[in-house]
Amino acid sequence: DQQVKQNSPSLSVQEGRISILNCDYTNSMFDYFLWYKKYPAEGPTFLISISSIKDKNEDGRFTVFLNKSAKHLSLHIVPSQPGDSAVYFCAASADSRAQKLVFGQGTRLTINP
Amino acid sequence: DSGVTQTPKHLITATGQRVTLRCSPRSGDLSVYWYQQSLDQGLQFLIHYYNGEERAKGNILERFSAQQFPDLHSELNLSSLELGDSALYFCASSVNFLPNEQFFGPGTRLTVL
Numbered sequence: 510d511q512q513v514k515q516n517s518p519s520l521s522v523q524e525g526r527i528s529i530l531n532c533d534y535t536n537s538m539f540d541y542f543l544w545y546k547k548y549p550a551e552g553p554t555f556l557i558s559i560s561s562i563k564d565k566n567e568d569g570r571f572t573v574f575l576n577k578s579a580k581h582l583s584l585h586i587v588p589s590q591p592g593d594s595a596v597y598f599c600a601a602s603a604d605s606r607a608q609k610l611v612f613g614q615g616t617r618l619t620i621n622p
Numbered sequence: 623d624s625g626v627t628q629t630p631k632h633l634i635t636a637t638g639q640r641v642t643l644r645c646s647p648r649s650g651d652l653s654v655y656w657y658q659q660s661l662d663q664g665l666q667f668l669i670h671y672y673n674g675e676e677r678a679k680g681n682i683l684e685r686f687s688a689q690q691f692p693d694l695h696s697e698l699n700l701s702s703l704e705l706g707d708s709a710l711y712f713c714a715s716s717v718n719f720l721p722n723e724q725f726f727g728p729g730t731r732l733t734v735l
Contacts, residue, residue: 513664515664545726550728551726551728552624552626552712552714552725552726552727552728552729553665553712553726554624554725554726555723555724555725598664598665600664600665609667609670609678609680610655610665610667610724611664611667612657612664612665612666612667613664614663614664615664
């Protein structure tokens with residue numbers, strides 16, 4: 510039972526344009542959501558998070574949007590840069606202490622020059 | 623470099639064998655989390671230790687066990703290995719329970735032949 514789904518295994522975007530990565534979840538108990546970025550041969554690194562009491566959180570070029578009614582979140586990267594090429598995972602937790610993070614399968618983002 | 627170290631980087635073994643994966647958390651971090659990433663899958667939470675005590679369990683098989691030692695390093699023991707146990711195993715550490723402060727190690731790639 511995949512509670513967090515990233516339906517696009519890969520995404521290709523031109524440098525300077527907007528990258529939009531999507532994530533859907535099924536568990537209505539999830540109240541905290543995170544995005545992680547992963548380069549090859551490295552562990553995931555935290556990127557940005559959002560609590561269910563918000564619908565948007567912004568950090569520089571990265572913005573996460575949460576639509577609770579649709580059980581959907583998205584990560585916007587503007588403008589996209591070559592260094593953004595990586596695998597992006599969304600994750601969710603049923604409490605902010607996140608003793609159990611549930612991850613999606615990941616989306617491989619490629620930024621083309 | 624997240625400050626979390628994992629050894630070994632790669633491990634190749636045969637079915638039925640037993641292996642031990644090691645994780646050293648960042649200095650000062652009391653929490654250690656273990657995750658499994660199988661091919662084309664997201665990270666699956668296995669287990670969480672805080673200051674030597676087990677705090678949360680995910681879908682960890684009975685053939686797998688973990689512990690956190692007084693010096694806070696952790697070991698994940700995998701026994702009676704099966705082909706399906708081939709995966710990347712990540713550990714992460716955090717000083718507390720906050721999800722955005724989970725720092726991941728580079729992972730151990732286990733191949734079971």
